[in-house]
Amino acid sequence: MFNSTINKISELKSELGHKAALLNHARKLPALEASDRLIVDHLKRDGVYVTTLEKLGLGSTSDLLKASYNQLSRMTDANNSHLTKRLPQIYTVTDFPEFSQWGQEQKLLNIAENYIGLPVTFQGVHLRKDFPNENQFGTLLWHKDSEDRRMVKIIIYLSDVEEKHGPFEYVPLSLTPLHSLNYYRIYYKLWKSGYLGITDEQLKEVIPEHKWKSCPGPAGTVIFTDPKIALHHGTLRSEDRSALFYVYTANPPKRPELCTQYWDDTFAKPEPYQEANSVTVFR
Numbered sequence: 001m002f003n004s005t006i007n008k009i010s011e012l013k014s015e016l017g018h019k020a021a022l023l024n025h026a027r028k029l030p031a032l033e034a035s036d037r038l039i040v041d042h043l044k045r046d047g048v049y050v051t052t053l054e055k056l057g058l059g060s061t062s063d064l065l066k067a068s069y070n071q072l073s074r075m076t077d078a079n080n081s082h083l084t085k086r087l088p089q090i091y092t093v094t095d096f097p098e099f100s101q102w103g104q105e106q107k108l109l110n111i112a113e114n115y116i117g118l119p120v121t122f123q124g125v126h127l128r129k130d131f132p133n134e135n136q137f138g139t140l141l142w143h144k145d146s147e148d149r150r151m152v153k154i155i156i157y158l159s160d161v162e163e164k165h166g167p168f169e170y171v172p173l174s175l176t177p178l179h180s181l182n183y184y185r186i187y188y189k190l191w192k193s194g195y196l197g198i199t200d201e202q203l204k205e206v207i208p209e210h211k212w213k214s215c216p217g218p219a220g221t222v223i224f225t226d227p228k229i230a231l232h233h234g235t236l237r238s239e240d241r242s243a244l245f246y247v248y249t250a251n252p253p254k255r256p257e258l259c260t261q262y263w264d265d266t267f268a269k270p271e272p273y274q275e276a277n278s279v280t281v282f283r
């Protein structure tokens, strides 16, 4: 009882500190072009904004794509066709300059800072291959991420994603506004699951399926999302999907211990490789 009161007081202090930091930083936010403001506005309104690498027009995109397809071609065979639960193959590629330079493009940092409302940090990037599965588990369940109060994930499809490849799917924020009945019904279901996530059937009891938003798209599709705020998952798939996942949080985030996975050894790190001109690419 005593400990729980202490915890509540410390949580309250932390939230008040956060509100004060937001107010203090509001006038220091970097200016945005109209097209980038649109991304921030959609993130605030829906929790998601979908665009393309071409529309973003970042100078480091061609190096990123070259490095991505090179790494994909070097990924070992997952050898999982006999398994009933096929886990994703995840490589942490944050240490490779082609990946981190794209993630640290000023345009992206400015978008993240304007959305989060505080100084931000680029936590890292995962190259990820997801496999066919028949049942929902892990990130196939509807869930919310928990690294920070607000965060930005940028998902880049490296292969065409149709329904059969399991697109990213989400519930628009307008259907579950903070403190609405739907918000609490979903919160309760997530709590009952131990925050692991809920199935399509459980979500249908609160939000009808036709209101869920699926994000299919060709290779090069870019999805900005706040996975802490927007309920989301990867749809069940019958064919592989390859994508990059970039992660931004406030600096420092609320749960730094959940962010180490984007740069430490939690997931495999590819070996450095030699390019045709014999320069070692990993630095």
Ligand SMILES: [Fe+2]
Pocket (backbone or CB within 6 Å): 139, 143, 144, 145, 227, 232
């Ligand atoms: Fe997630």
